[in-house]
Amino acid sequence: MYVTLPADADAKNTNKHGFEKGCGVDLSRSARSYVYHEGDEVTHLYQVQSGIVRLSRVLRDGRRQIIAFGFPGDIVGFPSRDLHHTDCEALTETRLRPIKRAFLDNQNLNPDLNAALLHAAMDEISAMQDHFMMLGCKSALEKVASFLTILMDRQPASGDQGTMVDLPMSRTDIGDFLGLSMETVSRSITQLRKAGLIRMSSAHSIEVLATDRLRDAADGTMSAKAA
Amino acid sequence: MYVTLPADADAKNTNKHGFEKGCGVDLSRSARSYVYHEGDEVTHLYQVQSGIVRLSRVLRDGRRQIIAFGFPGDIVGFPSRDLHHTDCEALTETRLRPIKRAFLDNQNLNPDLNAALLHAAMDEISAMQDHFMMLGCKSALEKVASFLTILMDRQPASGDQGTMVDLPMSRTDIGDFLGLSMETVSRSITQLRKAGLIRMSSAHSIEVLATDRLRDAADGTMSAKAA
DNA sequence: CGCTCTATTGAACCGCATCAACGAACGTGG
DNA sequence: CCACGTTCGTTGATGCGGTTCAATAGAGCG
Numbered sequence: 001m002y003v004t005l006p007a008d009a010d011a012k013n014t015n016k017h018g019f020e021k022g023c024g025v026d027l028s029r030s031a032r033s034y035v036y037h038e039g040d041e042v043t044h045l046y047q048v049q050s051g052i053v054r055l056s057r058v059l060r061d062g063r064r065q066i067i068a069f070g071f072p073g074d075i076v077g078f079p080s081r082d083l084h085h086t087d088c089e090a091l092t093e094t095r096l097r098p099i100k101r102a103f104l105d106n107q108n109l110n111p112d113l114n115a116a117l118l119h120a121a122m123d124e125i126s127a128m129q130d131h132f133m134m135l136g137c138k139s140a141l142e143k144v145a146s147f148l149t150i151l152m153d154r155q156p157a158s159g160d161q162g163t164m165v166d167l168p169m170s171r172t173d174i175g176d177f178l179g180l181s182m183e184t185v186s187r188s189i190t191q192l193r194k195a196g197l198i199r200m201s202s203a204h205s206i207e208v209l210a211t212d213r214l215r216d217a218a219d220g221t222m223s224a225k226a227a
Numbered sequence: 228m229y230v231t232l233p234a235d236a237d238a239k240n241t242n243k244h245g246f247e248k249g250c251g252v253d254l255s256r257s258a259r260s261y262v263y264h265e266g267d268e269v270t271h272l273y274q275v276q277s278g279i280v281r282l283s284r285v286l287r288d289g290r291r292q293i294i295a296f297g298f299p300g301d302i303v304g305f306p307s308r309d310l311h312h313t314d315c316e317a318l319t320e321t322r323l324r325p326i327k328r329a330f331l332d333n334q335n336l337n338p339d340l341n342a343a344l345l346h347a348a349m350d351e352i353s354a355m356q357d358h359f360m361m362l363g364c365k366s367a368l369e370k371v372a373s374f375l376t377i378l379m380d381r382q383p384a385s386g387d388q389g390t391m392v393d394l395p396m397s398r399t400d401i402g403d404f405l406g407l408s409m410e411t412v413s414r415s416i417t418q419l420r421k422a423g424l425i426r427m428s429s430a431h432s433i434e435v436l437a438t439d440r441l442r443d444a445a446d447g448t449m450s451a452k453a454a
Numbered sequence: 455c456g457c458t459c460t461a462t463t464g465a466a467c468c469g470c471a472t473c474a475a476c477g478a479a480c481g482t483g484g
Numbered sequence: 485c486c487a488c489g490t491t492c493g494t495t496g497a498t499g500c501g502g503t504t505c506a507a508t509a510g511a512g513c514g
Contacts, residue, residue, distance in 0.1 A: 057360060061447055065363040067356055080353035107334045107342065115334065118341075121348040126307035128355045129284065129294055135362040136406035137290040140470065171493060179363035181471055186494055203479085203493060220288055367502065398461060408503055413462055430461060430511080 023097050029053075029090040035076075036088050042079035044098040045117070048072050051094025052168050055086040056176065066177040068127070069169065071154055075099070075120040092168050135179050138220070143178040144188035145217035148198070152208055163208045171203075192217065250324050256280075256317040262303075263315050269306035271325040272344070275299050278321025279395050282313040283403065293404040295354070296396065298381050302326070302347040319395050362406050365447070370405040371415035372444035375425070379435055390438060394431045419444065 026049055029035055035046060038057060053070040067086050070076045076088055079101070099113070107114045134146050151165050167174070171182040178185065189206075192198050197214050199207045208214055253276055256262055262273060265284060280297040294313050297303045303315055306328070326340070334341045357377075361370050378392050394401070398409040405412065416433075419425045424441050426434045435441055443449060 057356065059360065059364055059446065063364040063447075065359050067359055078349045078352055080349060085353055085356055104345070105342075107338055111334055114345075115332075118331070118345045118348065121345065121352060122305045122307060124352060125305055125348060125355070126312055128352070128359075129312055131359070132294055132355075132362065133284060133286065133292050135359065136292040136403070137286055176363070182493080183472080183495085184470060187470095190494075219286065220290075409461080410463085410504080411502055414502090417462075 023047075023099055026095050026097050029094045029096065031090055031092050031094075034087065034089050035094075035096065036084050038084055038087050040084045042077060042082055042084055042101050044101055045075055045077040045104065046088075046096040046098055047075045049095040049097055052091045053094055053096075054089050054091050054169065054173060056089070057086050064176045065179075066173060068124075068131070069177070075117065075124075078121055078124070079104075091173075138218075140178075140180055140184045141188045141191060142218055142220050143180060144174070144185060145192060145197075145214055147174060147178060148192075148206065148208065149215055149218050152211070152214075163211060165206045165208060167204045167206060250274075250326055253322050253324050256321045256323065258317055258319050258321075261314065261316050262321075262323065263311050265311055265314050267311045269304060269309055269311055269328050271328055272302055272304040272331065273315075273323040273325055274302045276322040276324050279318045280321055280323075281316050281318050281396065281400060283316070284313050291403045292406075293400060295351075295358070296404070302344065302351075305348055305351070306331075318400075365445075367405075367407055367411045368415045368418060368449070369445055369447050370407060371401070371412060372419060372424075372441055374401060374405060375419075375433065375435065376442055376445050379438070379441075390435045392433045392435060394433060398430075 029051075035053060036042075048070045050072055053076060055067040055070060055076060056064055057067060058064045068074075068076075069091070070088070077084060079085075099117070103109050103113050104117055130150075134143050138146060148165060151167070152163055155165060169177075171185045174180075175182040175185045180188075189198075189200075192214070193200060195217075197208070197210050197217065199209055201207065256278075262280060263269075275297045277299055280303060282294040282297060282303060283291055284294060285291045295301075295303075296318070297315070304311060306312075326344070330336050330340050331344055361373050365373060375392060378394070379390055382392060396404075398412045401407075402409040402412045407415075416425075416427075419441070420427060422444075424435070424437050424444060426436055428434065
């Protein structure tokens with residue numbers, strides 16, 4: 001749910017758009033704990049304040065699709081027929097701001113908050129459309145490169161050349177997000193590394209060495225060049 | 228954009244939810260004509276009254292993803308940063324009800340309409356999540372079977388056994404919706420036909436002979452049985 | 455009635471999944 | 485603090501599902 005609305009990653013200055021009026025106290029979730037499950041009644045939406053959550057759905061036979069990763073600022077938990085239609089699990093230690101569901105259904109309670117939720121929903125639609133392009137059109141390498149650029153663009157971004165990107169999720173998570181096996185994700189990352197586009201200090205911390213070439217790779221305009 | 232809110236397929240009784248107050252006169256589009264393009268400024272949303280539209284995006288190199296098909300009742304054209312982020316083209320002769328963009332941004336103009344738009348956006352999110360499961364998790368046969376069940380569930384539905392399903396879009400369109408080549412779509416349809424789940428009077432008119440078995444095929448619970 | 459566009463079917467290739475082995479990192483308990 | 489076990493990531497070998505290329509058949513339209 002890629003919404004960069006009124007929140008921040010660091011718990012200060014979060015009161016734009018009247019968010020304080022619809023929200024209870026923030027709640028904390030430890031890594032690997034669930035915020036809600038598919039099929040649960042929707043009582044609240046949640047705005048991620050810090051940490052990362054993972055929205056996923058599974059088919060009966062266990063196949064899993066990750067619908068989105070929720071980063072700070074994102075609002076998760078939009079209902080469909082009053083129910084949650086994904087699981088939501090904290091990937092890391094996470095702080096969430098609950099938003100009573102009534103603020104979604106009733107404009108009068110807090111018009112600004114209601115408008116912000118509509119805006120958030122539309123931004124999510126937009127992000128999902130980008131995700132469709134990845135899932136439906138792109139090759140494995142393009143998918144992984146696209147994924148890294150998304151994370152790069154969403155994270156604070158230190159410098160311009162030599163941007164550090166954090167990968168808090170597992171290779172399997174990335175695969176389930178992109179419609180790939182974790183082996184293929186691993187191989188694609190290796191390929192980007194050997195091509196000199198990225199460097200890795202650990203499996204979960206990647207330095208992007210050539211931002212523009214990574215974007216080219218994400219679009220299929222891979223300038224053939226090996227290490 | 229799978230929203231079955233306040234409209235109908237036949238131009239009567241469309242005034243629930245205050246839709247009349249935000250709308251100009253319906254506009255008609257002939258088959259193969261565009262409603263809007265990616266990158267256009269969003270001045271209106273549109274509720275499909277009759278006919279079918281196709282929402283799509285293309286990558287620079289021409290690869291195309293169909294984001295959604297818009298059926299009667301669906302609302303299309305939600306903006307992202309004030310712009311349309313898909314193309315919208317009429318597949319058939321189509322009648323559309325324009326909704327001024329201001330009704331999205333300003334609750335006061337027409338609270339009911341604004342609420343309906345929010346609801347429509349959330350329903351679309353839900354439909355897109357189903358679409359993700361197809362694109363990311365399912366085999367070709369499962370994708371095509373899922374697609375047919377979606378169309379079946381969205382169309383008036385005549386009887387229970389022996390439901391006629393209309394396929395106004397081309398095989399290529401179906402392929403671009405499901406992330407398959409048109410050849411694979413064609414082969415999967417043939418396979419369903421030879422298995423006795425469907426019958427075809429023409430390439431664009433399918434009769435579903437075994438609703439439940441088709442749903443099983445869509446879920447991967449294919450009861451192995453040939454013609 | 456013939457032309458063109460779309461759908462179907464066949465054959466060969468290829469990208470990715472799958473299976474399997476290995477290695478590294480991490481957490482746990484001694 | 486180290487030894488161990490367990491989980492996760494990487495790499496290799498093989499097979500398959502779906503793409504691609506190509507030819508044919510059928511439908512729609514002038």
